[in-house]
Amino acid sequence: MTKDIIQCKDPSHDIWREQRHPLDCIFNPRSVAVIGASEREGSVGRTLLWNLISSPFGGTVFPVNPQRHSVLGIKSYPSIGEVPEVVDLAVIATPAATVPQVVRDCVALGVKGAIIVSAGFREVGEQGIALEQEILAAAQLGGMRIIGPNCLGLMNPLIGLNATFAGAIAQKGNVAFISQSGALCTSILDWSLNENVGFSAFISIGSMLDVSWGDLIEYLGDDPHTQSIVLYMESIGNAHAFLSAAREVAMDKPIIVLKVGSTAAAAKAAASHTGAMTGSDEVLNAAFRRCGVLRVHTISDLFDMAEILAKQPRPKGNRLSIVTNAGGPGAIATDALISGGGELSELAPETLARLNQFLPAQWSHHNPIDILGDASCDRYAQTLEVVADDPHSDGLLVILTPQAMTNPTATAEKLAAYSKLGKPILTSWMGGAEVNAGTQVLNRANIPTFPYPDTAVRLFNYMWRYTYNLRGIYETPLLPKDSDQHAPDRALVSQILNHAISGDRPILTEYESKQLLSAYGIPTIETEIAHSADEAVAIAENFGYPIVLKLHSEIITHKTDVGGVCLNLENAAAVQEAYEAIASRVNAINPEAFLGVTVQPMVKLEGYELILGSSLDPQFGAVMLFGMGGQLVEVFRDRALALPPLNTTLAKRMMEQTRIYQALKGVRGRKSIDFPKLEQLLVSFSQLIVEQPQIREIDINPLLVSSEVMIALDARVVLHTAADIDQRPAPAIRPYPNKYSQPWQSLKGDRLKIRPIRPEDEPMMVQFHKTLSEESVYLRYAHVVKLNQRISHERLSRICFIDYDREMILVANRSLPETQEIVGVARLSKLHGTNEAEFALIVSDHYQHQGVGTELMRRLLEIGKEENLEAIVGYILHSNYQMQSICRKLGFAFHPDADQEMIKAVFNLKL
Template identity: 40%
Template sequence: MSIRNLDALFSPTTIALIGASNRPGSVGAVLARNLFDAGFEGPILTVNPRERAIRSALNYHTVSELPLAPDLAIIATPPDTVPGLIRELGERGCRAAVVITAGFGEGEHADGQVLKQAMLDAAKPYLMRIVGPNCLGVLAPHRGINASFAHIMPQKGNVAFVTQSGAVATSILDWASARGVGFSHVVSLGSMSDVDFGDMLDYLALDPKTHSILLYVEAITEARKFLSAARKASRNKPVVVVKAGRSDAGAKAALSHTGALAGADAVYDAAFRRAGMLRVNTLDELFQAAGTLATGIHVKGDRLAILTNGGGIGVLAVDELAEMQGRLAELSEATLARLDSVLPPTWSHANPVDILGDAPGERYTSALEALLNEKEADAILVMNCPTAVADSLDAAQAVVDTLGSQRPAVLTCWLGEGAPAKARHLFAAQKIPTYETPEQAIRAFWHLSSYWRNQQTLMETPPPISTDGTIDKASANAIIDQVLKDERNVLTEPEASAILSAYGIPTVPAIAVHTPEEASEAATQLGFPVVLKILSRDISHKSDSGGVQLNLASPGAVAQAAEDMLATLRQVAPEARLDGFNVQPMIRRPGAHELILGVAEDSVFGPIIMFGQGGTAVELIGDRVVGLPPLNPLLAQEMIQATRISRLLRGYRDRPAADLEAISLTLIKLSQLISDLDRVVELDINPLLADATGVIALDARIVVRADREGRPPFAIRPYPQQLEQTIETRIGQHYSLRPIRPEDEGALVDMLRHSTSDDVRLRFFAAIRRFDHAFAARLTQIDYDREMAFIAMPQGKQEIVGVVRLSADPDKEKAEFAIMVRSDMKGTGLGYRLMQQMIDYARENGLQQVFADVLRENHAMREMAKEFGFVVQSTKDEADTVMIVLNL
């Protein structure tokens, strides 16, 4: 349901507490105390059947007695009473509830699950939103709301914290209170029966008081909604997440390597990375990230300058920076000269800038001023260790005075316990990030740098995909049809290779035979040496069962190897059905790397793709990365670079670099394969040989299913190729119409540049003269789940002459549209045809209303909208814009 009625959670006019109590120490009493003491300016109504007053406020015995309809209800009553209370509150007009009570199916207890469904059923007719059950509650300090049983009311701030764990929420509140960190919202989601992480990200992405978002995640529900919301939020503000349960114990048993190796945590990691979120590993890191983000500083790179009064702590910081793969800034000659002029002759003359243990505040000021002007430094870490000959507080005050009201990317680290305590309080009061150890400070810098890098990746424009052949989807489906007709779900190696070939992935030619004699003849036909493999629908990994023999150099050797295989398999796998042998030429590519590529399904995030170092020891090596399809060249390259073997693939010593473009293209083809062939469950290519000449798949395994509906959906909706079409305008002109792609950025900018400044102003409500990458990326890198943009191109040309765009709200009920036709194409009827396309698409996707803000002077747009049945909503006469609305 997403953000509908979430305003009632955080901006209610009236709050009701059901289950309020005067009994000391009870949850009802703590909730009442927190609500009344938080500073909420509206009415707080309490309900308890046995009390006359709660905290000196008149109490009501039932919901029906309440004199006002509450926007928000807090419920802390026995679980069997909750469904009825929800229904009664909904009838009164209540729009949101926080259910503190536990007992709704935690641990999959059947009775609780029935109660939870009854609660949701009671809320549904009234579109009532529910946080919980089994949660700590919600806090909105800017509105004076503490609807929780937390022990602390946080300060007002700009950090939002959303967690599934109430214990983690109270821990971070305690940590923040000691450090002066404030929050815009703190939300304990509990069992997430209704409101989940996706809903909160959608809401907080648009909240002006929230500048950064922290998440404590145990599990994600509705992956597509979560990723859509996370990508949207991450483009606007930092989103930091810590995920509980990092071990591979959750990996499912699977027939393929990919299914077995792609543990749950690796998939979550891929999802967080794809959404542009910053993942940290521990609560300590999350707390540190909270403090860093609360200061509001940003960095634009990974180059760090270090200013210190101790050489040893400077070295520790450099070591940690190297461990994090960050870089020391190279100080310019101008900066070195300025430092020389203000520092003692014995300073370090390099980065780290060691200004010596006797450095007073004035020396910190002089050095920091020089470094602030250094363009080669993306951030500055200022450190201090206590000495008997200098005052740590004096040094801290010098840093504060030097920065003044500015907030450049400066972090501080004052080491020790007693001596630097006042300095840290001074930094905290000025919202200058401060840390107790060099390791903490470097990690904080890396968080900021990683967030910047994530934003760059999120907005990067991929190059066009170059394929080296056409995809034969029909042939691949025909193979799967035959396999399922044979009542099998595992393809033989020849069948799997044929499907790879249908998608342009190079494979080894092979001949399938039934007997050792036929294997010998096939080997002679192919030429020696050859590889012999067993064919069996019951053996997943042939080499583990003695089912692979390499480098056979004669007919006799092939026949003998086949006989030996049969004998071995009768011992190790007596129940396995033997279908024969597969004979292939022995591929000799000295120096080639063995890789593994695969596809599997995750129960939460749907189809996933794995890449890493392959071979028979793939499980032991453990060098792999998981990505979410669909892939483009940039995402494929990012997957490759995330592995250790990528360093070898780039070449070393006398070994040339492998064809990285061919590896990347193979990953993209796998992404297309899994998008096209919805009956493929698992797929392995192991090994894929890669060297300077290209790639070739030596072995492949594919598992399929008969039920097309059994596959979980893609977490990120693939490019909707089925929407590509040819359209005709009213005057008979034909155009190619398709959804926009990220690589259309250049063509879109070209269209805007070839339009008049007046037409651009009418479209964007501003006189835009510079169409930079960030501007264009937001128009071309869209979420096909909530957004759609169709581009019109003259047939046979790669130029855009018209665009219509639709952006739905998270509830997918209403959508805002925008349309533009290149200036020289106006009056051809293209705008009318694009408008019709937009309306048809909106109807087909269940939208109830489309609307747009239009400049009052844009008479052509208003006239066209009128022809389609749009009406103008009432607006102020002096307003520059009007809203046009079409109910579908």
């Protein structure tokens, strides 16, 4: 019996179609024109041409120079229009003023790629910026992609392409290097030739007029010859594109960045604590953590980490076991480990017992494991084998100092057999010529070795932090049981914000701010407004004493600065006196500022005062801040930054970045706070930020937390003015697309909710896959995929933790009395280098023939139109008649496919 199973080919499957990417014309051109080729000794145009013909890449090179008939013995052409063949790549080395016309000429002839090495653009001011805009406008008309301007060029050592004016071509390897500094490129190139380091790509990106970090990371992420990507970055450019591409690639290939040039706080004049405390470099660190990029701080670390991550697995945690034949180096390594946030692993009792069986009685009996200066190669090997089995160890460092009884080479040869332990092994062979042969043995065995133990430990600390960041991105967050029952009161929020905006008032009152927080489920202390002393007394009597009075004003925001706060008022007389005192002080400053007072119960400040806030970064948009709060918030500066939106896992990771986090667990007899509740509060706060773009800055200070209470005592909200709201930076991470969440009723009458997938859905996805038959799986994936493969966390995390800009996955969600279930999944994945997407869709066996598949597909088409895609394609098995029927009904066209088992279905969204 045919089944209503809807399938398309999985991008990870081996029949995935290869198509020419727009950047292929730059990285793998069939023909290159050097526009500005020259015979002049030492000129850029001569060097470019010489490099291209000296390292044959399998294509044709055409010099273009209107003044010469030949250059370096090769026939030259007066213009690109005279070149007799179609040109894939134009390398442009003419004066800046001539480049816009050169680009226009190239576009007219169908040239699809250009490298502009010419300088004299934005780096020289407004005139150069204007030239860049001319170039970009011309290139976009013809779909031309540009690297540069003001760059060294590009090398693809794997095919012998050297489209640079550097002195030599890089060696072949598996590391892709991208740099904004051409001068640094030449230095790195010289270093790499000396150190025998090879590259799969070597790119000087220049001013990033068109091709940016995100474009290159995406392209190199698809390149099977690239194992890791290292970046020298001076500016991030398009932050959204960088984060999106990096997050997609980092799980499979390490992305390691050396970012130079931290700037001062971008908001010195900001009135809020948060705005004054966020700086672009701190925000950049938060962004790197969010997308799984590893930031290092030296050039040597950049390439050392690329080497280590290519040779050894990532550690699961931060616990290191150190084996050494000398106490001093072990102590040095320990200091470096602890100061970098790592920990010494605590040896398990069974490990100690096994070591005692063969080590001398004088060994250290703890970690670092000092096996003494007379350690033989066999003693090293036995110790390593035992320690590698210790369940408390996440990584190993073996230190050797050359002593009279030590044989560095023989020891290295023994240890070479332990290169694949399932956890990383690093070594430090200390010394000079005496240990060189041993280090070569270790390196050939893919065991990284370093001359100093503190260097090895610093790199181990980088490794576990990289794991920590990736785990934070893809660890399944918890879904609160009442998540669907307590949706924000968006209508109330809209009313509050519109009232302030209509009054041309950029700052909400404290009362309005607390209403705003309450609407998003953030607990606040009960507060009412009093416009007279008698009204204040009446409210106080209702609340019960003690009472707090605070200035209610639409003008003055920092109430303590004007004596606008009176605490611990015990009776009616105290309330009346406080009201009159606040009114008197404020009226003396500005009579229009006093609108009464807010009255609220006095809360015992037993607990921890935290700050939770958000402000805008010019590159990344809204940025969240969490840390120690109170009046000394700027003094202690204990805070962490993160990019919203958050889930509970990301909220926990944010808190873990602070020192106050340890205190919140409970110290000196205090009980731990309710961490799940605080995590959910941070998630709700991040939702508020991303859903209400009218908010420019927001502070909750203090947020009082203890084992019994969690409440926002004070809040301050600053809105965009009508003049600046259109200039606000776009969010770096696209929030959950609520607009694609809609109810629907099946043909059987069951009420479902079709909505975008979310990270919390992973457990439901596991159950969903258990409902699928082998036939359903085959029709979806075009081959049999075992259940344990389909429900692995690594696979499902990539489905549930998606970038909603790059793909959209819809689930058909059915609510049951005690639980929920997913009964259908539809996926729309953008194809790299195109404005098209491929669909994939499958329905649970027990929910087929109820119209679920048709409805999911219809909604994919709607989303494709909304996202301005040009086309949606899918590959359907010939035997999947139901899928073909659904596609015909919805208007797909069918085409033969190179794979004889498949039919290609295409829906053109631009018709």
